[in-house]
Amino acid sequence: MRDYTDVEMQICGVLEGEPNRTARLATVACLLSQAFEDFYWTGFYLVDPEKPDELVVGPYQGTLGCLRIPFGEGVCGAAAAQRRTVVVADVHAFAGHIACDAASESEIVVPVFDGETLIGVLDVDSTRKDTFGKADQVALERITGLIAA
Numbered sequence: 001m002r003d004y005t006d007v008e009m010q011i012c013g014v015l016e017g018e019p020n021r022t023a024r025l026a027t028v029a030c031l032l033s034q035a036f037e038d039f040y041w042t043g044f045y046l047v048d049p050e051k052p053d054e055l056v057v058g059p060y061q062g063t064l065g066c067l068r069i070p071f072g073e074g075v076c077g078a079a080a081a082q083r084r085t086v087v088v089a090d091v092h093a094f095a096g097h098i099a100c101d102a103a104s105e106s107e108i109v110v111p112v113f114d115g116e117t118l119i120g121v122l123d124v125d126s127t128r129k130d131t132f133g134k135a136d137q138v139a140l141e142r143i144t145g146l147i148a149a
Contacts, residue, residue, distance in 0.1 A: 004139035007035035015146060021119075024147050026059035032124070032143070033061035040103065040127045044112065045069055045076050046120035055080055058120060065123075066100040074098030079109035079121050085137050089130040108132040110140045114148035 014027050025044050033042040043060020048068075055069040055076055066074075071081040073096055079086040088094045088107045104125040112120045122144050126132070 001133070001135050002036055002139075004035075004143070007031055008139065008143055010035075011143060011146060021147070022059060025120075028122070028143065028147060029059050029061050038126045038128060038131055039124050041065065041100075041123065041125040044120050044122055045080075047080070047118055055120065060123075062125070063103070064100070066098055069098060075107050075109045076121050076123050079111055080118060083111050083118060085110045085141060087132050087137055089132075091125075103127050105129045106131040108136055108140065110137070110144050112144045112147055119148065 010031050011028055014031070015024050018024055018027075029043045033039050041060065041062030043062065043065060044058035045055035046058040048054045048056045053071045055071070057065045057067050069077045071077050075086050075088050075091065075094060076098075086109045091104055091107050104127065106126045106129050108124050110122040111118055112122055122140060124132070124140070
């Protein structure tokens with residue numbers, strides 16, 4: 001089980017006083033990616049203001065990400081459409097999985113809100129199956145709550 005205490009404290013410290021959302025997202029992606037070696041791809045897909053039923057890649061750490069993901073498609077699109085966290089132990093068993101990178105084996109996607117408004121999702125992929133659990137979900141939901149603050 002991963003301990004998020006240190007990285008969460010780092011995130012809080014660095015974000016304090018920074019109003020720019022892009023800077024906040026980039027910082028969270030970077031710090032999470034560096035904190036855990038099994039976070040293979042860590043970043044954000046943001047709701048496109050011109051196409052509000054579509055996600056567009058935002059700040060991330062890792063290999064090339066998909067540029068756009070429609071709501072309801074893949075793990076990210078499912079989390080956005082359902083407005084809830086989706087944890088997938090084996091992405092190959094997830095109906096409609098979008099393989100942006102064939103190395104991905106498991107994934108967690110956490111919606112990011114500004115108040116009640118969905119602004120995007122945090123997507124974390126691992127090259128190992130069954131990487132993410134309830135503790136990751138709770139910690140990442142808490143961390144995404146810091147982004148809009």
